[in-house]
Amino acid sequence: MQWLSVIIAVFLTLTTLPAQAERIKDVAMVEGVRSxxxxxxxxxxxxxxxxxxxxxxxxxxxxxxxxxxxxxxxxxxxxxxxxxxxxxxxxxxxxxxxxxxxxxxxxxxxxxxxxxxxxxxxxxxxxxxxxxxxxxxxxxxxxxxxxxxxxxxxxxxxxxxxxxxxxxxxxERAIPSPFTQGDFITFNLNRPDFTTAKRLSDTINNLLGGGTATAMDAASVRVLAPRDMGQRVAYLSTLENLEFEPADNAAKIIVNSRTGTIVIGKNVKLQPAAITHGGLTVTIAENAQVSQPNALAGGDTVVTNQSIIDVRQDDSRAFVFDPGVSLDDLVRAINEVGAAPGDLMAILEALKEAGAINGQLVVI
Incomplete structure (x- = not known):
């Protein structure tokens, strides 16, 4: 399980870093500017x-x-x-x-x-x-x-x-773009979020004055723009390089059942829960044996299979989560248990069914 410890340590380091400002051009696209x-x-x-x-x-x-x-x-x-x-x-x-x-x-x-x-x-x-x-x-x-x-x-x-x-x-023919029409340009967020839309509009208003930008919904921010195309290009060049701090993503756990990949968002919290983890291992071995009849008795030589079935019950361990347990506590506890990716998926799905996860479990 050494590889799991390394992955969890790196992931915890990344999730504890403070949020960084992003440019508008990196989190949103201008409506009408598309291929x-x-x-x-x-x-x-x-x-x-x-x-x-x-x-x-x-x-x-x-x-x-x-x-x-x-x-x-x-x-x-x-x-x-x-x-x-x-x-x-x-x-x-x-x-x-x-x-x-x-x-x-x-x-x-x-x-x-x-x-x-x-x-x-x-x-x-x-x-x-x-x-x-x-x-x-x-x-x-x-x-x-x-x-x-x-x-x-x-x-x-x-x-x-x-x-x-x-x-x-x-x-041979150009496609008309709505970018050149009207008194407004609209930024559409790549990841819709009400908080991010408000922060984006506030950033523009702090620079150009109140009422310049308006958050229309969780995905769109409408901005007043000049009609002259030369001025509009320079105007957009300034806006798209403004930096602001997007909102944190919603609490999600993403599970890829095909590859065993599990990504746990930093905002995932747990309700009070107790978990026990154990495994039952069944091993079946087939040994081929040759049956040789007595030379005087006659008969044919045949090959028979002897099955050996071994059942091993792994030691089970239990641990309890208090209210509001963070991602740090969750992954450390599961790492101590020594759960493989397949077992970890089963634990997360069981926690979700029990209502002990306050985030969304997405299986892809």
């Missing part, structure tokens, strides 16, 4: 025989040829192995302007084995409103590798069916 997701459907060509023969890929290939004035017979299904149908997506940053570029990710949506060596043809990237905001095209950089033998054996490193194109999309 937008774009997506498109396209074709990757030039693959070394690792493409696909899916029907929709053939239809897309014929449609592409038609756009260049080449018409194939309706009953002709082209046999193509160097073409793959792909989904193309990108994240369009806030305030990006036409002519600027951004990275795109290209993913196979068919049976293509690899996109390595391929080139994406011109692809329209659309927003949620159906409008085209960017065009993507270029050579893919694929980090994965796949190889397959004639006997069906294969080796795959990373994912060869996904690639990226650095600066592969050119913006």
């Amino acid at each position: 937008n997701q774009l997506v498109g459907y396209g074709l990757v060509v030039g693959l070394p025989g690792t493409g696909e023969k899916d029907r929709y890929t053939q239809q897309s290939f014929k449609a592409m040829l038609n756009s260049f004035g080449i018409t194939l017979p309706a009953n002709l299904q082209p046999k193509i192995k160097n073409v793959a149908a792909v989904a193309v997506h990108a994240e369009m940053p806030a305030f990006i302007k036409p002519g600027q570029t951004m990275d795109v990710t290209v993913s196979s949506i068919g049976s293509a084995k690899s996109l390595r060596g391929g080139t994406l043809l011109q692809t329209f990237l659309k927003g949620i409103d159906g409008n085209v905001y960017a065009l993507a095209q270029g050579s893919l950089v694929v980090g994965g590798l796949g190889a397959e033998g004639l006997d069906g054996s294969q080796v795959m490193i990373n994912t060869p069916t996904v690639g990226r194109i650095a600066n592969g999309a050119t913006v």
Whole structure:
């Protein structure tokens, strides 16, 4: 249990440190200043025989040829192995302007084995409103590798069916931002909290005067701002670097049942409770024994299994918590008992069911 003692000692040291001031830009974002997701459907060509023969890929290939004035017979299904149908997506940053570029990710949506060596043809990237905001095209950089033998054996490193194109999309249309509209800007807290919202508004009012900032709810603080865009940018630059002390987080215990990770917030307190901890260990061993019949009696040699079952009851210990016990006392007591992560989860869940924890137990 040495590792548990070290973790608890470090965690207790961190939780006893005084609260530190944070910049507004680190705990909140400006309403309307956000990225937008774009997506498109396209074709990757030039693959070394690792493409696909899916029907929709053939239809897309014929449609592409038609756009260049080449018409194939309706009953002709082209046999193509160097073409793959792909989904193309990108994240369009806030305030990006036409002519600027951004990275795109290209993913196979068919049976293509690899996109390595391929080139994406011109692809329209659309927003949620159906409008085209960017065009993507270029050579893919694929980090994965796949190889397959004639006997069906294969080796795959990373994912060869996904690639990226650095600066592969050119913006054709800007997305209007509400940042440039109205007489107010709004800060939205990353972690909504009424106390934090009030402290943020008080910090701005102490600098610019009462009534400049108003906490609208637990997540939003509305601030009066100049209409001139040059002044508004300088104004926001000053505000977002103001420092204030956010409120402490709510008392929570987070339990990850898959990894055994347990995080206990510093504000967690206990009501009067008594806990006993013990374990029952059952060990089953199988010993194989060979039964050899007498040579004169005849018969066959057989292998029999002999089961050995051992049950061991660990020593149980009990400890009592007085009202208002802090995180320090809780983890020290559990550490003295020597509880493993799985046992600690069971103890915390039992305390919550007994109503002895004044925080929220969250199992993820």
